[in-house]
Amino acid sequence: xxxxxxxxxxxxxxxxxxxxxxxxxxxxxxxxxxxxxxxxxxxxxxxxxxxxxxxxxxxxxxxxxxxxxxxxxxxxxxxxxxxxxxxxxxxxxxxxxxxxxxxxxxxxxxxxxxxxxxxxxxxxxxxxxxxxxxxxxxxxxxxxxxxxxxxxxxxxxxxxxxxxxxxxxxxxxxxxxxxxxxxxxxxxxxxxxxxxxxxxxxxxxxxxxxxxxxxxxxxxxxxxxxxxxxxxxxxxxxxxxxxxxxxxxxxxxxxxxxxxxxxxxxxxxxxxxxxxxxxxxxxxxxxxxxxxxxxxxxxxxxxxxxxxxxxxxxxxxxxxxxxxxxxxxxxxxxxxxxxxxxxxxxxxxxxxxxxxxxxxxxxxxxxxxxxxxxxxxxxxxxxxxxxxxxxxxxxxxxxxxxxxxxxxxxxxxxxxxxxxxxxxxxxxxxxxxxxxxxxxxxxxxxxxxxxxxxxxxxxxxxxxxxxxxxxxxxxxxxxxxxxxxxxxxxxxxxxxxxxxxxxxxxxxxxxxxxxxxxxxxxxxxxxxxxxxxxxxxxxxxxxxxxxxxxxxxxxxxxxxxxxxxxxxxxxxx
Numbered sequence: 001x002x003x004x005x006x007x008x009x010x011x012x013x014x015x016x017x018x019x020x021x022x023x024x025x026x027x028x029x030x031x032x033x034x035x036x037x038x039x040x041x042x043x044x045x046x047x048x049x050x051x052x053x054x055x056x057x058x059x060x061x062x063x064x065x066x067x068x069x070x071x072x073x074x075x076x077x078x079x080x081x082x083x084x085x086x087x088x089x090x091x092x093x094x095x096x097x098x099x100x101x102x103x104x105x106x107x108x109x110x111x112x113x114x115x116x117x118x119x120x121x122x123x124x125x126x127x128x129x130x131x132x133x134x135x136x137x138x139x140x141x142x143x144x145x146x147x148x149x150x151x152x153x154x155x156x157x158x159x160x161x162x163x164x165x166x167x168x169x170x171x172x173x174x175x176x177x178x179x180x181x182x183x184x185x186x187x188x189x190x191x192x193x194x195x196x197x198x199x200x201x202x203x204x205x206x207x208x209x210x211x212x213x214x215x216x217x218x219x220x221x222x223x224x225x226x227x228x229x230x231x232x233x234x235x236x237x238x239x240x241x242x243x244x245x246x247x248x249x250x251x252x253x254x255x256x257x258x259x260x261x262x263x264x265x266x267x268x269x270x271x272x273x274x275x276x277x278x279x280x281x282x283x284x285x286x287x288x289x290x291x292x293x294x295x296x297x298x299x300x301x302x303x304x305x306x307x308x309x310x311x312x313x314x315x316x317x318x319x320x321x322x323x324x325x326x327x328x329x330x331x332x333x334x335x336x337x338x339x340x341x342x343x344x345x346x347x348x349x350x351x352x353x354x355x356x357x358x359x360x361x362x363x364x365x366x367x368x369x370x371x372x373x374x375x376x377x378x379x380x381x382x383x384x385x386x387x388x389x390x391x392x393x394x395x396x397x398x399x400x401x402x403x404x405x406x407x408x409x410x411x412x413x414x415x416x417x418x419x420x421x422x423x424x425x426x427x428x429x430x431x432x433x434x435x436x437x438x439x440x441x442x443x444x445x446x447x448x449x450x451x452x453x454x455x456x457x458x459x460x461x462x463x464x465x466x467x468x469x470x471x472x473x474x475x476x477x478x479x480x481x482x483x484x485x486x487x488x489x490x491x492x493x494x495x496x497x498x499x500x501x502x503x504x505x506x507x508x509x510x511x512x513x514x515x516x517x518x519x520x521x522x523x524x525x526x527x528x529x530x531x532x533x534x535x536x537x538x539x540x541x542x543x544x545x546x547x548x549x550x551x552x553x554x555x556x557x558x559x560x561x562x563x564x565x566x567x568x569x570x571x572x573x
Contacts, residue, residue: 002240006039006115009211010234011219015227021046022184022232023057027065036073038116040065041236043182045128047107056106060088060159074325074388076419077114077121085167092160107160111182118241124168126158129188133179138197180236186229187222211235256344259301262286269341298350315414320346322413330381332411351409357397364469371466377408379524386452389419393450395458396439438471442489442515453517460512468497472513489515504534
């Protein structure tokens, strides 16, 4: 079974200069890291006008690979690499030496490719370049960031120039046999694209020398052509690719057998069933005892009905992947199954308590303080997921547990959008929305688009329902996917159901439940603040509205009263 495999070969020369301010590196991790992080190729060209140009290039190349490799594997390649690049840029930009002009003395170009699964992710700033040869087609994949200043060319973008770094980002699909070339301007300014293309095609046909030797020959050719700069070339060949339809993690786990239905007293791979919590059409949950440790866990098993459904299995495995990576007291934890496991199941934290749905039935008219405590804990859980580039997408009372101590636990990760998984597993992207329609954000239901603001919307629906026992929208939203347009999400004032609640709370929920995500709160913390204390700017804005907007019912009553008075007066004449 093939995995992603790449081969590197590079060469660098200081040329006619006293110091080589170029740097490059390639990283091909071993084991499962190749699935989560991929392989990396990076090249940098330190600016010679800076006293520490070489240091900038070497630091950025080595730190980019090291820091990227240590980012959480729940982050997308774009987010992980961008965080690293911004950090490197801030460091380089801060290296001022005022006796040499006051600007940063660590400026460098940087161009990098991250190869993950069947895609290449390109990050570029400056005038170093990335090329690709595919089926004899040779193309430049980056654009030089430079401008003419008189007869000279100057960099308009590079690491260390400005406090904020703008990075060109793009993705391309890989093919086996692709040959990538990363160069500094000491090479590509002195060799034509046609000359380079001919050398690479000839090498692909003959394969009579190593990539390193090929890179050296191109460097030597540039020097012979009169290059007056440092000259560097890094070559990367794609030797093999994983199967595009499933990632390695998914393939390994789908070899596991579907477990049979279990009953109290039965055992499965060292776990004895103590209680059957539920048996559903999609999954079953058991309270189990791990006999080796004496610890109590939950065991979730998939349904035999979906044994041949790859989308269902992908969701089941995604739930395990998510639960093992989110470490937060308000998020149910999932643990690794035994190494010798032969069946597919999750071993998870067993939570004593009741669902929020049952809690709502037991507390039909809760206080604001009670609701705020639950919402605050859920916000902490959702922020933990947001930091890992995840969107829950199925926030509803049935997926929230309340312990006897009042602690909140967010459960069920089968609908979670994990951006890092979506990069390597097409099955991670659903063609139809998951979750309960009454709680789904409009952008997810109508366009299958979601981010943390979608979770905020669903959380606000739950908050509204806890306070009022009702849902915040009309029948078009509540009745089986009848909502077809964003206008169907017409907010019903909370005070219609509970006039004892303050207006500022109603306004906060109204904003969180805006159909357009751009008009909602953009951060969970803003929503929590506004349901904790009055937002006087929102109150003032409402008070300054015309009466027809502020209270159309009152205006209608006033008009009717005036009409009644006029009619009475006219009749009395």
